[in-house]
Amino acid sequence: MVFSLPSLLYQYNELEPYIDTETMKIHHQKHHQTYINNLNTALSKVPSMVDASLVEILLSTNNFTEISADLKKTILNNAGGHYNHSLFWVCMSPNSNVTDMLIPLKTQIEKDFQSFENMKNIFNSKALSVFGSGWVWLCYNTNQQKLSITTSLNQDNPISFDTNLIPFLCLDVWEHAYYLKYQNKRKDYVDQWWNTVDWKNVSLFYDEYALTGHHIRVEADGKIGMRDL
Structure with a gap:
């Protein structure tokens, strides 16, 4: 399986003024x-994984017994980089509107966090707590049947550490995601990012994947395996 870069559903300048054009272009292109190139190169050395999907790779953390620790790390890092970014792009839209959030997700947020604003505050605090590079995730815990907010370092993905978690909204807090516009002001970036969230897509991810107990399927070309995208 050869992995490739997904086309965005919007132009690089369409998330302005919240995320600048140059950042989007460099971040994507x-x-x-680079994560995709490195992943393809690494997997070419492991014939047994030639048909593995991104989710299968991320879930098989403890099954890489036939390869070196360094190669395992390279594969996981870059598979995470491809999966995480592919999901990140479709969690955003130039037409962000919280009223697009569907009832099931809205109800679950209010049940688990008391209010949407409280959920945002917790998410923001988690984003600011990441030391160095990483991600923030809104997940559904299939075991507890509730939402949770977690973080991961570098290009790690929550499903590699807890298969009960189904992440369906993510924020990249690597400096390359915001430094050109916000410099060291991560808080400003996080606050403004909410103006880009595509609540229609995020709600669909929750309905079609989280509530059915399946991890979001990111295809080899970075597209999300859903009928509406």
């Missing part, structure tokens, strides 16, 4: 593409 350079950073994301």
Whole structure:
């Protein structure tokens, strides 16, 4: 299986003024593409994984017994980079509107966090707590049947550490995601990012994946395996 860069559902300038055009272009064309290139190169050395999907790779953390620790790390890092960014792009839209959130997700947020604003505050605090590079995730815990907010370092994905978690909204807090516009002001970036969240897509991810107990399927070309995208 050869992995490739997904096309965005919007132009690089369409998330302005919240995320600048140059950041979007470099982030997508350079950073994301590099993860894909490195993943393809690493997997070419492991014939047994030639048909593995991104989810299968991320879930098989403890099954890489036939390869070196360094190669295992390279595969997981870059598979995470491809999966995480592919999901990140479709969690955003130039037409962000919280009223697009569907009832099941809205109800679950209010049940688990008391209010949407409280959920945002917790998410923001988690984003600011990440030391160095990483991600923040809104997940559904299939075991507890409730939402949770977690973080991961570098390009790690929550499903590699807890298969009960189904992440369906993510925020990249690597400096390359915001430094050109916000410099060291991560808080400003996080606050403004909420103006880009595509609540229609996020709600669909919750309905079609989280509530059915399945991890979001990111295809080899970075597209989300859903009928509406």
